[in-house]
Amino acid sequence: MNTLARTVEALLFLSSEPVSAERLADACEVSEAEVIEALARLREHYAEGFRGVVLREVAGGFTLATDPVAERAARRLLAKPRTPPLTQAQAECLAIVAYLQPVSRPELARIRGVASESAVGTLLDRGLIEESGRSRFGAVLYRTTELFEKLFGLSGLDALPDPARFDPTPEEEGELRERLLRAGDQRAQGPLR
Amino acid sequence: MNTLARTVEALLFLSSEPVSAERLADACEVSEAEVIEALARLREHYAEGFRGVVLREVAGGFTLATDPVAERAARRLLAKPRTPPLTQAQAECLAIVAYLQPVSRPELARIRGVASESAVGTLLDRGLIEESGRSRFGAVLYRTTELFEKLFGLSGLDALPDPARFDPTPEEEGELRERLLRAGDQRAQGPLR
Amino acid sequence: MTIAALDLDLEVFQGPFDLLLTLVLKEEIDLLEVDLAEVVLAYVEHLDWAGELDLEAATEFLVLIAALLELKSRLMLPADEEPGLELEPQQAADELLARMLEYHRYRGAARHLHELLAAEQGFRYRSAPLPPALRRVSIEAAERAYEPERLASAIGELLRAPAPLDLRHVRRPAVSLEQRLRHLRGLLARRSRFSFDEAVGDSDRLTEAVTLFALLELYKAGEAEWEQEVPFGPITVRATP
Numbered sequence: 192m193n194t195l196a197r198t199v200e201a202l203l204f205l206s207s208e209p210v211s212a213e214r215l216a217d218a219c220e221v222s223e224a225e226v227i228e229a230l231a232r233l234r235e236h237y238a239e240g241f242r243g244v245v246l247r248e249v250a251g252g253f254t255l256a257t258d259p260v261a262e263r264a265a266r267r268l269l270a271k272p273r274t275p276p277l278t279q280a281q282a283e284c285l286a287i288v289a290y291l292q293p294v295s296r297p298e299l300a301r302i303r304g305v306a307s308e309s310a311v312g313t314l315l316d317r318g319l320i321e322e323s324g325r326s327r328f329g330a331v332l333y334r335t336t337e338l339f340e341k342l343f344g345l346s347g348l349d350a351l352p353d354p355a356r357f358d359p360t361p362e363e364e365g366e367l368r369e370r371l372l373r374a375g376d377q378r379a380q381g382p383l384r
Numbered sequence: 385m386n387t388l389a390r391t392v393e394a395l396l397f398l399s400s401e402p403v404s405a406e407r408l409a410d411a412c413e414v415s416e417a418e419v420i421e422a423l424a425r426l427r428e429h430y431a432e433g434f435r436g437v438v439l440r441e442v443a444g445g446f447t448l449a450t451d452p453v454a455e456r457a458a459r460r461l462l463a464k465p466r467t468p469p470l471t472q473a474q475a476e477c478l479a480i481v482a483y484l485q486p487v488s489r490p491e492l493a494r495i496r497g498v499a500s501e502s503a504v505g506t507l508l509d510r511g512l513i514e515e516s517g518r519s520r521f522g523a524v525l526y527r528t529t530e531l532f533e534k535l536f537g538l539s540g541l542d543a544l545p546d547p548a549r550f551d552p553t554p555e556e557e558g559e560l561r562e563r564l565l566r567a568g569d570q571r572a573q574g575p576l577r
Numbered sequence: 578m579t580i581a582a583l584d585l586d587l588e589v590f591q592g593p594f595d596l597l598l599t600l601v602l603k604e605e606i607d608l609l610e611v612d613l614a615e616v617v618l619a620y621v622e623h624l625d626w627a628g629e630l631d632l633e634a635a636t637e638f639l640v641l642i643a644a645l646l647e648l649k650s651r652l653m654l655p656a657d658e659e660p661g662l663e664l665e666p667q668q669a670a671d672e673l674l675a676r677m678l679e680y681h682r683y684r685g686a687a688r689h690l691h692e693l694l695a696a697e698q699g700f701r702y703r704s705a706p707l708p709p710a711l712r713r714v715s716i717e718a719a720e721r722a723y724e725p726e727r728l729a730s731a732i733g734e735l736l737r738a739p740a741p742l743d744l745r746h747v748r749r750p751a752v753s754l755e756q757r758l759r760h761l762r763g764l765l766a767r768r769s770r771f772s773f774d775e776a777v778g779d780s781d782r783l784t785e786a787v788t789l790f791a792l793l794e795l796y797k798a799g800e801a802e803w804e805q806e807v808p809f810g811p812i813t814v815r816a817t818p
Binding site for chain 3: 394
């Protein structure tokens with residue numbers, strides 16, 4: 192490992208947040224290209240599956256993290272549980288914020304069909320989303336945080352897959368439409384209102 | 385590197401304090417002799433002069449630390465204060481410290497109605513608050529720093545905006561602490577038992 | 578088991594029923610998000626499991642769930658409905674379909690996030706404080722980055738005590754079945770017959786309902802019988818001869 196790679200390794204070790212190549216270059220007083228070259232060397236050293244620590248690219252920067260191989264021992268040593276999983280409601284709100292940000296609470300409620308106060312509150316508390324100004328109508332807007340990208344292992348928001356991928360197939364859609372129309376007819380005619 | 389050495393490496397990476405061979409053995413569920421063997425392997429990987437991070441034996445334990453080779457770059461990286469947007473929890477903790485300083489962590493928790501460990505940790509890390517002695521009961525007290533004033537563009541603490549503006553029922557200024565504590569208790573307990 | 582301890586496992590809440598109630602009243606859980614049908618199901622399941630109906634608990638449960646339903650329906654109804662905005666069934670279905678498709682997309686995205694998070698479970702990041710020598714940032718390099726107003730508004734929000742709660746909708750039954758049984762047995766001991774109206778006096782409807790429960794219990798136990806000659810007419814209660 193050359194001096195630059197060693198220095199970059201030390202910087203990543205010290206920093207509690209992911210550090211961008213630009214900031215690394217600035218700190219090391221070299222060009223970004225040189226830093227990227229040093230990161231490539233580091234990556235060889237930290238190839239997954241060989242070390243207890245791995246080099247990861249998340250939230251628009253580089254950071255070191257422990258390999259899952261050590262999870263059990265880490266839990267025993269630190270007695271700290273991992274991030275609790277998300278409830279369905281929280282995951283849905285988070286997905287909507289991640290894709291549509293900035294997005295307001297009424298918009299979240301409209302898409303989910305239910306108010307989402309408590310899920311949004313928990314996501315705010317856990318630092319996964321944050322406020323980002325107000326809409327034209329005065330509603331608070333939300334966006335995801337760096338912590339979100341870090342905890343979900345995303346190199347950036349563009350690492351999220353195209354949401355159209357989750358759309359129902361045309362057959363499923365057709366079936367949904369038919370069921371709805373049938374229900375609508377029944378309501379229009381039937382005695383039950 | 386075998387699995388045990390990888391695990392030990394991960395544990396040392398995560399720990400902010402030196403860890404004894406005994407605690408490592410306990411966390412990894414192996415004998416101390418095996419841990420010492422794994423540490424010897426690690427030591428080869430972390431031989432001084434080759435890496436940005438070195439393995440040290442200090443104070444009856446093992447720890448990873450940065451090599452002095454990175455000192456200058458580290459200063460450059462860390463010298464510039466990081467100023468990502470404050471989360472609501474961070475803003476609340478910072479506001480409480482700013483207006484009531486010196487203030488203890490239990491007091492912060494009581495006012496906010498929730499524990500505030502991670503927000504306080506981040507504020508300390510970013511140098512916005514610092515420790516300022518201990519309370520009568522031994523709790524660490526916090527106050528804001530010079531950096532805080534600089535980052536908020538304040539000429540001094542008396543330049544903080546008057547909180548009464550945001551409060552629907554302004555009262556005597558000196559009562560701020562009591563009123564915050566009272567509101568916090570109400571939030572924490574609620575009227576229904 | 579009392580109703581208070583009825584164990585719930587809902588989307589927005591896990592724990593005993595009375596904690597749910599407390600949190601709803603403190604507005605820490607939004608009632609709109611609570612699936613009340615699930616609560617009823619949990620109760621029915623509990624009944625199934627217990628194998629017998631505890632009238633005391635059933636009364637309490639009915640009162641509470643009814644109050645919650647009423648409160649929720651009020652919350653859900655628009656404040657003032659504008660006439661003429663009603664959609665034709667076709668239109669309504671189209672709009673609903675569009676919504677469902679949109680929701681379907683984000684439900685899928687949520688599943689993806691679940692998977693991402695699960696895949697990340699083993700990775701841990703270091704959060705050790707900086708070595709003291711590196712901890713001081715340079716004040717000279719610091720530039721104004723935050724608005725002092727943010728602090729004032731944060732402390733202003735903390736100053737606000739939660740609004741007093743309107744508890745009119747949800748009320749713990751102030752009257753127990755046991756009390757009403759005692760009351761009826763007292764009347765029966767003193768007089769051979771009396772009317773139901775006399776037994777309840779001008780008590781509230783809840784007391785009336787619980788008194789009726791008590792009367793059923795007495796009938797079942799063979800202690801009392803009653804008759805009502807015409808629908809909605811007076812009910813005469815008398816001790817079983």
